[in-house]
Amino acid sequence: MPIDPTKPYxxxxxxAKILRGEIPAKTVYExxxxxxxxxxxxxxPHHILVIxxxxxxxxxxxxxRASDAEIAGFIRAVGKVAREARFVEPGYRLLANTGVHAGQEVPHLHVHIFAGQPLGPMLAR
Known part of the structure; x- marks a missing residue:
């Protein structure tokens, strides 16, 4: 169910449970x-989440709200993950949903990295 990004964390x-180690995840970078x-x-075929x-x-x-160091570190991490996974060529897509209309389901910022096949148009018309 899509979430309201204006509600508290x-x-x-x-x-959050993955970050605390309460739920396992197949980590590729930290x-x-x-x-x-x-x-x-x-x-x-390739779908990685970066949080x-x-x-x-x-x-x-x-x-x-994030500090400059957090913003820079997070953006650099997204790029590093894509490069290390060898997604740069032939290409990949980044997606970050925000709010109900975008279909955000987990109330923690996350960027999807999709790769491994032609991904088609950005939005259906």
């Missing part, structure tokens, strides 16, 4: 600012 969401792991229900380690509901929340 819920520390019982699945990504540093001080980010954790990246394989999606349990992949929507492409910040801080308690941020959405991209809007993160861009408004």
């Amino acid at each position: 819920d520390d019982q969401n699945i990504f 540093d001080d600012h980010a954790l990246a792991f394989h999606d349990i229900a992949p929507q492409a 910040p380690k801080g308690a941020y509901v959405s991209w809007d929340d993160f861009s408004a």
